[in-house]
Amino acid sequence: MSFMDDVNATPNLKGTLRPGLQALSAANKAHVNLESETKLLGSVDVDTALKKTHPQAARWDYVVGKKQGESAHLHWIEVHPASSTGNIAEIEAKLVWLTGWMRGTPLLNYPRSVVWVASGKSVFNSRHPKLKALAARGLSFAGGHLTI
Amino acid sequence: MKRLTLKNIGQIQEADLSFGDLTVLVGPQASGKSISLQWLKFLLDAGLIQQQLHTYGLDYGGSLPDFLDIYLGEGMHSIWRDDSEVRVNGKPVDVLKRISRQQRTKTESVFLIPAQRVMTLANGWPKPFQGYSAGDPYAVRAFSEKLRMLMEREFTGTGPLFPQANRLKLDYRNLLQASVFGDFKLTVDKVQSQKRLVLGSGSNHLPFMVWSAGQREFVPLLLGLYWLMPPSKVARRGEIEWVIIEELEMGLHPRAISAVLLIVLELMTRGYKVCLSTHSPQVLELVWALETLRQYQGCADDLLDLFEAPHTAVLLDMANQAIAKQSRVYYFEPGGPVKDITHLDPASSVAQEASWGGLLEFSTRANDTVAKVVANSPSFALNGFSAEGQ
Numbered sequence: 001m002s003f004m005d006d007v008n009a010t011p012n013l014k015g016t017l018r019p020g021l022q023a024l025s026a027a028n029k030a031h032v033n034l035e036s037e038t039k040l041l042g043s044v045d046v047d048t049a050l051k052k053t054h055p056q057a058a059r060w061d062y063v064v065g066k067k068q069g070e071s072a073h074l075h076w077i078e079v080h081p082a083s084s085t086g087n088i089a090e091i092e093a094k095l096v097w098l099t100g101w102m103r104g105t106p107l108l109n110y111p112r113s114v115v116w117v118a119s120g121k122s123v124f125n126s127r128h129p130k131l132k133a134l135a136a137r138g139l140s141f142a143g144g145h146l147t148i
Numbered sequence: 149m150k151r152l153t154l155k156n157i158g159q160i161q162e163a164d165l166s167f168g169d170l171t172v173l174v175g176p177q178a179s180g181k182s183i184s185l186q187w188l189k190f191l192l193d194a195g196l197i198q199q200q201l202h203t204y205g206l207d208y209g210g211s212l213p214d215f216l217d218i219y220l221g222e223g224m225h226s227i228w229r230d231d232s233e234v235r236v237n238g239k240p241v242d243v244l245k246r247i248s249r250q251q252r253t254k255t256e257s258v259f260l261i262p263a264q265r266v267m268t269l270a271n272g273w274p275k276p277f278q279g280y281s282a283g284d285p286y287a288v289r290a291f292s293e294k295l296r297m298l299m300e301r302e303f304t305g306t307g308p309l310f311p312q313a314n315r316l317k318l319d320y321r322n323l324l325q326a327s328v329f330g331d332f333k334l335t336v337d338k339v340q341s342q343k344r345l346v347l348g349s350g351s352n353h354l355p356f357m358v359w360s361a362g363q364r365e366f367v368p369l370l371l372g373l374y375w376l377m378p379p380s381k382v383a384r385r386g387e388i389e390w391v392i393i394e395e396l397e398m399g400l401h402p403r404a405i406s407a408v409l410l411i412v413l414e415l416m417t418r419g420y421k422v423c424l425s426t427h428s429p430q431v432l433e434l435v436w437a438l439e440t441l442r443q444y445q446g447c448a449d450d451l452l453d454l455f456e457a458p459h460t461a462v463l464l465d466m467a468n469q470a471i472a473k474q475s476r477v478y479y480f481e482p483g484g485p486v487k488d489i490t491h492l493d494p495a496s497s498v499a500q501e502a503s504w505g506g507l508l509e510f511s512t513r514a515n516d517t518v519a520k521v522v523a524n525s526p527s528f529a530l531n532g533f534s535a536e537g538q
Contacts, residue, residue, distance in 0.1 A: 082494075082495060099528060099529050099530070100529075102529055103529040108529055111524055112523055112524060113519075113520060113523060114519065114523045118494075118495040120495065121493055121495055122493060122494040122495035123440075124494060125429075125433075125436075125492075125494040125504070125508055125511075126494070126508045126511040126512040126514075126515050127429060127433075127508065127511050131515060132515060132518075134519075135514075135515040135516070135518040135519040135522070136518055136519075136522060137522060138519055138522035138523035138524075138525075138528050139519055139523070140515060140516045140519040140520070141515065143494050143495045143496070143502050144493070144494075144495030144496060144497060144502070145495075145497055145502075
C-alpha cells in the first residue's frame with residue numbers, strides 16, 4: 001500500500017491528498033521549508049477534511065508525506081500561535097485528539113514526526129518546561145519554521 | 149561611544165556594535181567577543197592604559213604589535229592585519245597614532261572584570277599589577293591591581309567583607325548569602341603576617357584553594373562589584389561609565405547567576421552602561437524578558453517575580469528603572485559578520501536569532517530527539533482517547 005492508498009483508506013480522507021504542499025494554505029506554507037533533496041508524496045488538510053465529521057474536535061492541521069527510501073515518513077504539522085501559555089493547553093488537546101484519531105487509521109503505521117510550528121512570534125524557547133513536557137509526549141516545537 | 153565597528157581583526161570579520169544600556173555578546177570560543185570588549189576599553193581609556201604601562205615599566209616603543217602583545221597578551225599582535233580597521237561612531241580611528249601619542253585624559257571610564265578573574269586571587273590575596281608576567285593580558289593585571297587597592301584602602305578594619313552592612317543593599321546580600329555563601333562569611337585572616345581571604349563559619353576558616361569553584365570565581369567578581377558601588381551616596385565610582393563583565397556565570401549555579409543578574413540591573417540603574425559576554429542562556433533569558441516587559445508594559449513586580457526577589461520598595465524602584473533600559477544582543481559568528489539578534493525570537497526565520505546564537509541548539513535537539521522517539525513508540529497512540537468520543 002502506498003501513502004496515497006492509505007490516505008484514501010482513511011475514513012473521511014478519500015480524495016484529499018494534494019501534490020507537494022498544496023494542501024497547506026499560502027500563509028501556513030510560508031512556515032515550511034523544503035531541503036533540496038526532499039521528495040514529497042503529497043499533503044492532506046486534515047483539519048478541513050474532518051470538519052464535518054468531527055466538528056467539535058480539536059483537529060490537527062496537516063499531514064505531509066515525505067519519501068524515505070522505499071517507504072514514507074509522515075510529518076504531522078500543526079501551525080498554531082505560540083504567543084501565550086494558553087496555547088500549550090490548546091496544543092495538548094490537539095495532540096490528544098490526533099493520537100486518538102490516528103489509532104483508527106492505516107496512517108498510524110508510518111514513521112512520523114509530530115510538529116507544532118508557531119504561526120507568529122513565539123513566547124516559548126526550547127528550555128521551556130512545557131515544551132519539554134510536550135516533547136516527552138512526542139511533540140516537537142519547530143519555532144516559526146519547519147524544514148523537512 | 150555609541151557605536152564601535154571592528155573589521156578584519158583576529159577572528160572578527162566585521163563587528164558593528166551599537167551599544168544599549170545592556171549589551172550582551174554571545175558566540176563560540178575564540179569568536180572575538182573578548183577582543184571586542186578589550187578594544188572598547190582601550191579606545192575609551194587609552195591615556196590611563198598608557199600611563200599604567202609606563203608606570204610599571206612596560207615599554208612598547210610606539211609599536212602597535214608590541215602594544216597588542218602587552219595589552220591583549222603575548223602573541224596577540226597577530227590579530228592586526230593590513231586591512232584591519234577600527235571605527236568609533238562611524239569615524240575611522242588611527243590606532244597607531246592613538247597608541248604612540250600620549251593621550252591627555254588619564255581617567256578611567258571602563259571597568260573590565262575579565263574572564264580570568266579567578267587568577268587574581270590565586271594566593272588568596274589580589275596580586276599587584278607587576279606580580280604578573282609581561283605576557284599576561286592587561287585586563288587581568290589592571291583588574292587584579294584594582295582589587296589590591298580596594299583591599300588596602302577600603303578593607304583595613306575588622307569584620308567580614310561579606311556580608312557587610314554598607315556594601316550592597318540588604319536584599320542583594322540576602323540573595324548572595326543564600327545562593328553563593330551559605331553559612332559562610334568572607335573575612336581576612338593572617339598566616340605569619342600574610343593577609344589572606346578566607347571563608348569562615350564559626351571558628352572554621354577555609355582558605356581560597358578549599359573554596360568551591362563557584363566561590364572562587366565569585367569572590368573576585370564580588371570585589372569588583374564593591375569597587376563599582378562605593379559605600380557612599382554616590383551612585384558610581386569616579387569617572388567610570390562602562391562596566392564589562394566577561395562570563396559572569398562562570399562556576400555559578402543558576403540561582404547564583406540569577407542573583408548576579410539582579411545586581412547587573414542595579415548597575416544599570418546607577419547609570420552604568422553594562423556589557424556582558426556570556427555562554428549562559430540564562431543571561432539571554434533576562435534580556436528576552438526585559439525586552440518583552442518593556443514592549444508589553446510589564447511592571448516592576450513582573451521583573452522581580454522573574455528573580456523570585458522580594459518586592460521591597462528599594463527593589464521595586466530599581467526594577468522600575470531597569471525595565472525602561474535598552475538592551476542589545478550580538479552573535480559573533482566565526483568567519484562571518486557579527487549579527488544583531490536582540491529580539492531573540494525563538495520563531496525567527498533567522499537561525500542565529502531563533503537559536504539565541506547557538507545557546508538553545510542543544511536544548512532544541514534534545515527536545516526533538518525525545519519527541520521523535522516517543523512519537524514513534526508503540527505507546528504514542530495510547531496518549532489520546534477515541535476521536536469518536538469527541
